[in-house]
Amino acid sequence: MNSQDVILGLLHRQPLSGYEIKQMLEMPLSFFFDASFGTIYPTLAKLEAQGYILKESVIQESRPNKNVYSLTEAGRAQFQAYLESPVEKDSYRSDFMVRMFFGEHMDHDTLTDWVRDEIRKSEEAEKQISLIKQKVSGIRPELSTVKTLCLDIGFELNAAKTRTLHEALRKLTELE
Amino acid sequence: MNSQDVILGLLHRQPLSGYEIKQMLEMPLSFFFDASFGTIYPTLAKLEAQGYILKESVIQESRPNKNVYSLTEAGRAQFQAYLESPVEKDSYRSDFMVRMFFGEHMDHDTLTDWVRDEIRKSEEAEKQISLIKQKVSGIRPELSTVKTLCLDIGFELNAAKTRTLHEALRKLTELE
DNA sequence: CCGAGCATGTAAGGGGTTACATGATTGG
DNA sequence: CCAATCATGTAACCCCTTACATGCTCGG
Known part of the structure; x- marks a missing residue:
């Protein structure tokens, strides 16, 4: 799975510009995949060259034109x-957890x-997903099947992280 | 955080060869960081060139020599x-979740x-961590502080994933 | 005798990030 | 007037993966 696949997936619902794709990536998907403009624009050019997508320039008033x-x-x-194609293994990379692992070399x-x-970051993310869940259930009840499920899983995983971190903090302060 | 940092961290406890570093990376750490030989060996060469580590060739009987x-x-x-240095943001990349997100385009x-x-993969991982936890608590009670905590968090996160996936499967089969 | 484990390394290529470059409009 | 939002793109670089190359020993 790479940016190509995800962009092609997003374009199934409606035509989008690079900037709009970045915005789509912001919320529900950003928990499982992310891409910067430095990836998106070259990828779009490549997809067009391969004939997988078609570019159309849209002239806008009071805003820059968009492709x-x-x-x-x-x-x-x-x-x-x-x-x-075969499902790829998840990859989780956590600087925070690596630092915890080497925690002996750092002061308490x-x-x-x-x-x-x-914890702060995790709780912030929790709020964000809740907001999205409300928005989605209000505006788009039609996608209350798989996409909602996806959001739910994201929410639950994050909630579990928050809980575990709280417990870790408790244990840490106990053995001070 | 990159392979440089992690390798330097691992070498704090004891001198290691590239092959042994790969083994160290196998279990507790592999949930939060991973590296292949194609990364490890060139990184070791670079670290040595920078004067951060010292190489010593060890001649072994009935086994290849090691550095x-x-x-x-x-x-x-x-x-x-x-x-x-500032703590970097975690990155989680999940082909599985992206596919769920685009689930509308796939058959049930x-x-x-x-x-x-x-679920199978997640439960397999759960067993693996349990094993490590037992081993570690038996052989190395001295690291029952931060490293154990790190293992616990890893275990909990994985357990949460398993639970959530089971629930997702239930929901999916319900709306069949 | 064959496969698994031990052991080290290289080369090519993929896939991404950050920073730079540009520029218009709108709201506070 | 300044910051934020909208909008597109490039160039340099980083970091890592896969595949290849090599070769020894031990157990079944």
């Missing part, structure tokens, strides 16, 4: 090929600061 | 500099197969 890309039949087929105060920071 | 690396003072300082059976497979 909106739509899926071709070849693009649709390419996305299906991705779906039929910094350690608890790291945990508190991580 | 064992030990930490220098400069290496120790470099690792401290890493610990004092394949979808549930994916979930079942993910």
Whole structure:
């Protein structure tokens, strides 16, 4: 799975510009995949060269013009090929956890600061997902099947992280 | 955080060869960081060139010789500099979740197969961590502080994933 | 005798990030 | 007037993965 696959997936619902793709990536998906403009724009150019998408320039008033890309039949087929390819292993990379692992070499105060920071981030993310869940259930009840499920899983995983971190902080302060 | 930092961290306890570093990476750490030989060996060469580690060839009987690396003072300082640098954001990348997100374009059976497979993997990981936890608590009660905590968090996060996936599968089969 | 484990390394390529470059409009 | 939002793109670089190359020993 790479940016190609994800962009082709996003374009199934509607034609999008690079900037809009970045925004789509912001919320529900950003928990499982992320891409910067430095990836998105070159990828779009590559997809167009391969004939998977079509570019159309849209002139806008009071805003910069934008290039909106739509899926071709070849693009649709390419996305299906991705779906039929073997599922890749998840990868989780955590600087925070690596630091905890090497915690012996750090003073106790910094350690608890790291945990508190991580809790703050995790709780922030929790709020964000809740907001999205409300929005989605209000505006788009039609996608209350798989996408909602996806959001739920994201929410639960994050909630578990928050809980575990709170417990870790308790244990850490206990053995002070 | 990159392979440099992690390798310097691992060498704090004892001198290690590239092959042994790969083994150290196998279990507790592999949940939060991973590296292949193609990364480890060139990184070791680079660390040596920078004066952060020292190479010593160890001749072994009935086994290939190995290059064992030990930490220098400069290496120790470099690792401290890493610990004092800002904590990087976690990155989680999940092909499985992306596929769930685009689940509308896949048939129901394949979808549930994916979930079942993910559950299997998650439960396998759970067993593995349990084993390590037992081993560690038996052999090395001295590291029952931060490293144990790290293992616990890893275990809990994984357990939460398993639970959530089971629930997701239930929901999926319900709306069949 | 064959496969698994031990052991080290290289080369090519993939896939990404950050920073830079540019520029218009809108709201506070 | 300044910051934020909208909008696109490039160039340098980083970091890592896969595949290849090599070769020894031990157990079944």
